[in-house]
Amino acid sequence: MFPSEFDYERAGSVEEAVDLLATHGENQVEILAGGHSLLPTMKSGLANPDVVIDIGELDDLRGVDRHDDIVEIGALTDYSTVAGDDTLGDAIPAVTQAAQAIGDVQVRNRGTVGGNLAHADPASDLPAAALAAEATLHAEGPDGHRTIPVDDFFTGLYGTDLVEGELLTAIEMPGHDIGTYVKKPSPSSGYAMVGVAAVFELADGIVESARVAATGAIDHAKRLTAVEEGLVGTALDEDAIASAAPQATDGIETFELMDDNQASAEYRSTLLEVYTEQALTAAADHTGTAIH
Numbered sequence: 001m002f003p004s005e006f007d008y009e010r011a012g013s014v015e016e017a018v019d020l021l022a023t024h025g026e027n028q029v030e031i032l033a034g035g036h037s038l039l040p041t042m043k044s045g046l047a048n049p050d051v052v053i054d055i056g057e058l059d060d061l062r063g064v065d066r067h068d069d070i071v072e073i074g075a076l077t078d079y080s081t082v083a084g085d086d087t088l089g090d091a092i093p094a095v096t097q098a099a100q101a102i103g104d105v106q107v108r109n110r111g112t113v114g115g116n117l118a119h120a121d122p123a124s125d126l127p128a129a130a131l132a133a134e135a136t137l138h139a140e141g142p143d144g145h146r147t148i149p150v151d152d153f154f155t156g157l158y159g160t161d162l163v164e165g166e167l168l169t170a171i172e173m174p175g176h177d178i179g180t181y182v183k184k185p186s187p188s189s190g191y192a193m194v195g196v197a198a199v200f201e202l203a204d205g206i207v208e209s210a211r212v213a214a215t216g217a218i219d220h221a222k223r224l225t226a227v228e229e230g231l232v233g234t235a236l237d238e239d240a241i242a243s244a245a246p247q248a249t250d251g252i253e254t255f256e257l258m259d260d261n262q263a264s265a266e267y268r269s270t271l272l273e274v275y276t277e278q279a280l281t282a283a284a285d286h287t288g289t290a291i292h
């Protein structure tokens, strides 16, 4: 299939990209980053932009920076860069494991962190990891720079807090020693039928803070707050995990669970509990905490 006709613009800087977004504000505009969601949707007719703004030459948005305990990943950084960086894996394991779990090698070489988060596909891997890792997103727009806490970012099906004319430029998050991401991939596409990310801070073997988030279950990535609350103050041992994991579906109504030809709502609900338990167990394992 061929996309409808569109105008093509190439931005030479972030400022130019923001100007182009403003100039074409009256039209349907899309940003071309890795193109791995945009081009299939254009070819299938689901997206028909009047203008496509290519940001592929904005090298300032590519790469990983570490300062103090903060990791900053440029929006145009591809998944392979994140997945293959061992020191990054030590600092933000939940995020690197999510990047490793995306699609196949071609997708990981082209798809970008910013594109993945901005597109907010309900079955994408990075949104759950970004939520668990307590990310802050950076955007540039007509009103200048804005930071968005990840808890406010994912608003619904393909919905984000980005406003018209805004470009996501980077994502930053504090390092965490204990974190993991596990997923049940779709056998056909590789997207998450369910994926769960878990990040913990421990003090003397006791969970001080917990952030656990799921993707693939409902129309957007979501924190599993009942699970988090059930784990704070525990030793993250087998009993604590066995009692917290079944809370994964708390606060999710049955009608909210995705129900499609990949998995029924009932099956997804079971997957959510099972993969939450797997994520918690894997995270505990990385700490050396005994699983009895």
Ligand SMILES: Cc1cc2nc3c(=O)[nH]c(=O)nc-3n(C[C@H](O)[C@H](O)[C@H](O)COP(=O)(O)OP(=O)(O)OC[C@H]3O[C@@H](n4cnc5c(N)ncnc54)[C@H](O)[C@@H]3O)c2cc1C
Binding pocket: 029, 030, 031, 032, 033, 034, 035, 036, 037, 038, 039, 040, 075, 101, 102, 103, 104, 107, 110, 111, 112, 113, 114, 115, 116, 118, 119, 121, 123, 124, 125, 126, 162, 166, 167, 168, 169, 189, 190, 191, 192
């Ligand atoms: C075969 C296949 C398998 C895949 N498997 C997986 C998988 O297992 N897990 C997974 O998570 N994803 C998967 N994907 C999706 C892939 O990760 C995409 O790369 C991702 O969803 C979008 O990133 P992109 O850089 O390609 O963005 P693009 O396709 O270029 O853009 C997507 C959307 O985001 C917007 N956008 C892009 N960059 C920005 C920005 N910086 N600021 C604001 N808006 C922006 C665009 O306007 C567009 O609407 C798969 C894709 C394919 C084709």
